[in-house]
Amino acid sequence: MNFNIEEAVAILSRTPQTLASLLSGLPEGWLGCNEGEGTWDADEVVGHLIEGEKTNWIPRLAFILREGESKPFPAFDRYAHLSAGSRTTERKLEEFAELRARSLERLRALVDNEEWLEKTGAHPAFGKVKARELVSAWVVHDLTHLSQIVRTMALRYKTDVGPWVQYLGILNR
Structure with missing residues (x-):
């Protein structure tokens, strides 16, 4: 088993900064890239991550620690962000960073020792x-969504790279 709470937090704490560095100030052409109908662009992924902070990870963890296996925790609506109000990508990135910081504070408060992580729900x-x-x-x-964003952005130039496409693995999935 590779899991280590501090290593997990090291990734979770960097995601907002990574997204901001990658996406802040980009033209819409980059932010609106997707992989076709029914897929999400970078802006929509950030919205999805915001919904996860509000209703998925920490709420579910708290539920597991409080209720155990006595009842299933609520389902997560993976598409709720698609009906959320419109905000700029910049505002979404700021909101995500704020929510993630609070989530990590709550994670540390909920899991004050590693034994809590073995509790079941x-x-x-x-x-x-x-x-x-x-x-x-x-x-x-x-990490999946960071990969998704980078992959969809790369696909924007798939036809523009000409013969180099054969050497660019991200374009040949």
Whole structure:
């Protein structure tokens, strides 16, 4: 097992800054890239991450620690961000950074020792899950969406790179 709470926090704490560095001030052409119908662009991914901070990771962790396996924790609406009010990407990045900072404070308050991470809860679809698995999924979720954003941005220039496409693995998935 590779999980370590401090290593998890090291990634989780960097995601807002990474997104801000990558996306702040970019023209809409970059922010609006997606992989086709039904996929998300960078701006929508940031909205999704905001919803996760509000209703997924910490609320579910608190639920596991409070309720155990007595009842399933609420389902997460992965598409709620698509009906959220319109805000600029800059404002979303700021909001995400604020929410993530609060989430990490709450994580440290909830998990004051590693034993808490072995507590189990009931996922609405998966059944029995550990708090450690939830926090691990949170880290990988961040990395997945960072990868998604970079991949969709690279695809914007797929036809523009000409014959170099054969050497650019990100364009050949």
